[in-house]
Amino acid sequence: MSLKVFVSYAKEDRQQALKYYDLLVQDGMAPWIDVKHILPGQNWEAEIDKAFLDANVVMLLLSNQSVNKRGFVQREANDAIERLRYKQPTDIYVLPLLLEQCEVSSHIAGRLQYIDLTTSGAWEQVQASLQLAAEQQSIEIKHGSNAGPFKVFSEHLKDYWEGAPGHNIKIEYPRFESAYLSAVAEELSLYFGGRAAQGLIQSRQKPWEQQTDLFPEPGGYTSLNGRWDGFGIVHATDEMLSLTYEVSWYGAGAAHPNSHFETYNFSLRERLLRLSLxxxxxxxxxxxxxxxxxxxxxxxxxxxxxxxxxxxxxxxxxxxxxxxxxxxxxxxxxxxxxxxxxxxxxxxxxxxxxxxxxxxxxxxxxxxxxxxxxxxxxxxxxxxxx
The missing domain is CATH 3.90.640.20 (Heat-shock cognate protein, ATPase)
Known part of the structure; x- marks a missing residue:
């Protein structure tokens, strides 16, 4: 598989970011960077949010400009660190890379080892990390990820329709397998498969509720509503399962996307029960x-x-x-x-x-x-x- 790498950088570092983007392409990766992938007329914040959620690895390019700047670079760094809690402890998901000597916040340095790209052999270290991340992703896709008594496989539903407005939807959901909790695994798979189907159907735009005066070009980038859901397994034992969904959405013509969390906690003792606080x-x-x-x-x-x-x-x-x-x-x-x-x-x-x-x-x-x-x-x- 081609590893999807989201490149996060400050606009002052764009030329260096593009250099590393090209190196990723040469290495057979599938990098994403805003200046290469956002087309005229697209809502750039929505496209960044979708690419960020879809990425296998987030590459944080750190410099004096990015670490001292409030805005989307810091937001991407914060959100990448937050998502680490849904990964396996050994998974490579966030790669902090120093473009120059700069002070790295404890928010990042306290959790992750970073690489100074100005030192000899630094890019070879990056390549090795990305290769390992690609191997981890391939194994998880083929064999599922381990979560307590379960093997968890990531599935998704997609739908695209050109309208005024239309929609572009992708909803991921977990499929569970278990050697000795097979009935529970089946119920969980049905539960989240049903959630995905319901979300897809509810998010579709209706042909009889079109607004051609507001969206004169059906199928244009600004005339598409969007929804993209991603899940993460937080904790699993023989008697409990906890997972979270990050639900992002975009309304056609809006200034930026938004998101919220849905969390699902289950007791597995005797029978499957959903828990409230x-x-x-x-x-x-x-x-x-x-x-x-x-x-x-x-x-x-x-x-x-x-x-x-x-x-x-x-x-x-x-x-x-x-x-x-x-x-x-x-x-x-x-x-x-x-x-x-x-x-x-x-x-x-x-x-x-x-x-x-x-x-x-x-x-x-x-x-x-x-x-x-x-x-x-x-x-x-x-x-x-x-």
Whole structure:
């Protein structure tokens, strides 16, 4: 397979970015860079968002211009780091590459090894990493990825229709196989296959609701609504499965796309059951207040890690509103072996340019609210059956 590589860069570094784009092409990769792939009339933000979600690897080209600049380069870096939680620990997904000596934020340096392209043999290191990433992708496509008792295969539904407006839709969904949880695997596959089919049908444009005065060129880039869904397996044991969907959409003629999270947490004990946040707590209201306090404090710390600055009063008010103790604010959550992760879409706790946010809250910090034998105990991996 040709590895899809998204090239993220600051516009001041465009010539260097194009040089590395050409090297990727020579190496048999399938790189994507805005100046080569966005056509006149296309909504550039929507096209970038689709390419970013579709990429196998995100290549972050870092320089003094990009690391000190607020905007889409930082947004892409933030979102790439956020998506690491849905990858296997050994997967190569984000490649931070230094175009010059510059200060790399702890948000990146604390999680990933970067390569200084000004040093001897640096590109050979990049080639080796990309080759390994391509091998990992090929194995996952052919044999599925391991998730607890499951093998997970990525499937998708697509639909394109030229209209005024028309639509361009791609919805990924997981197909599950399991040697000893075959009935559960079948139900999960039906569940998410059904979700994909429903989303596809609901997102189609209707021929009798066309607006030719607003979109005089059916099939033109600005006359297409878009939806693209991607999923990630967060945690899986014999008794629990947690996964998330990132749902992005674009309305024809809009300034930019938008996105939100859908999360799915299941108990696998005895039979497949979907879990809500309330299922975990003895006192749900008190738990929400504690979660809110912990999230706001961590969002402030994360802001500092990303920017090197303390949040100003306006940003703190945004955190206080978007992470206030309401059910709606914490509806997007996943479960790890010892913690919850709460996901915040663009605009919920910060600006669109700041991208997506997430906060991990340890079970330990919520012990006084958790049901003693509640479903959080299912998140610990038992001895697996072969």
């Amino acid at each position: 309330e299922d975990f707590f003895r006192d749900h209201e008190a738990a929400l207040k504690r979660i809110s306090q912990l999230c706001i404090a961590e969002l402030c710390r994360e802001y500092w890690r990303r920017t090197g600055e303390k949040p100003d009063q306006h940003q703190i008010e945004w955190f206080n509103t978007g992470a206030a103790s309401t059910e709606e604010n914490f509806s997007a959550f996943t479960i790890g072996a010892d913690h919850f992760t709460f996901l915040f879409a663009p605009y919920q706790v910060s600006s669109y340019a700041a991208g997506r946010w997430s906060v991990d809250i340890s079970f330990y910090d919520l012990l006084e609210f958790l049901k003693p034998d509640g479903p959080h105990t299912y998140a610990v991996q038992r001895v697996s059956r072969e």
